[in-house]
Amino acid sequence: MKTTIINWLLVLFVSFSWGASFMFTRLVVEEISPSHLVSIRLLLAALLLGPLFINKEEFLKMSQVIPSLILLGIINAALPFFLFAWSAQELTAGMLSILNGTSPLFALIIAILLFRQNTTFLQVIGLLAGFIGLLIFIGLDEIRVVFFPVTLCLIGAFCYAYSNNVLFKLNHINSSALASATMLSGFVFSIPLFLSEPQSFSFDLSLKTYLATLFLGLVSTGISFIAYVFLLQRSSPVQASSIIFLVPITGIFWGAIFLNEHIDQKVILGSLCILIGIGLTNIFKPKKLLRE
Secondary structure (H helix, E strand, C coil), X not given: CHHXXXXXXXXXXXXHHHHHHHHHHHHHCCCCCHHHHHHHHHHHHHHHHHHHHCCHHHHHHHCCCHHHHHHHHHHHHHHHHHHHHHHCCCCCHHHHHXXXXXXHHHHHHHHHHHHCECCCHHHHHHHHHHHHXXXXXXXXXXXXXXXXXXXXXXXXXXXXXXXXXXXXHCCCCCHHHHHHHHHHHHHHHHHHHXXXXXXXCCCCCCHHHHHXXXXXXXXXXXXXXXXXXXXXXXXXXXXXXXXXXXXXXXXXXXXXXXXXXXXXXXXHHHHHHHHHHHHHHHHCCCCCECCC
């Protein structure tokens, strides 16, 4: 009973932390450019995670897969972080969290097109429900206005989905060390973004921005990851996967409470369709691939 309670507390902590990251991103980009934010966030996470999880044994393993680590640093950290941070200048925190939540839908599409994965009828229905929900959530009348930032977020979600295939091939490396190396690699590849930013960086920031940036780097990207790994080690994958469903909900919650973002019937119906879609594409999985 005590173990179950601790596991669900971890689920809630990670979900609320990751959901809050979109709200804090919205706050930070009011004073810091997206390029600067990404570099600082990744640096803070790498400084926290690296010393804890990268030991000599894991370092030797990772030295043999440097190209994969480079790719992960780009598509699982630097690029999606930048795309969502840039889009946060125009989209609400709730919309960012929902768009981020579409990555399982893209994961299924990638599995079908690239790896010829068997699909169930319910998975196809899930894909349709997810993308119909996306259209409802955004609104046909607003899609032209927010088309570009929404597209950037969907590219970011696609990056997260595709990175799962790279991560799968590196399952001989400890997941904590691998994620730590990903943050470090992502930071290295965010440096050109930082240096090419026309807006010069200034330390003359409000306390709110400093605290939000620290939260993004240390809590959302650092401590929450440690909690997620701890959860995976002590619970079932099904329980851990519930975070997929909770992050969009918590993202909308934080935006509504602290940023006064409006929640109407369109938001509720669209979010519900997307969550149903995520559920159908993840729960009812086929047993094997067509191409091994």
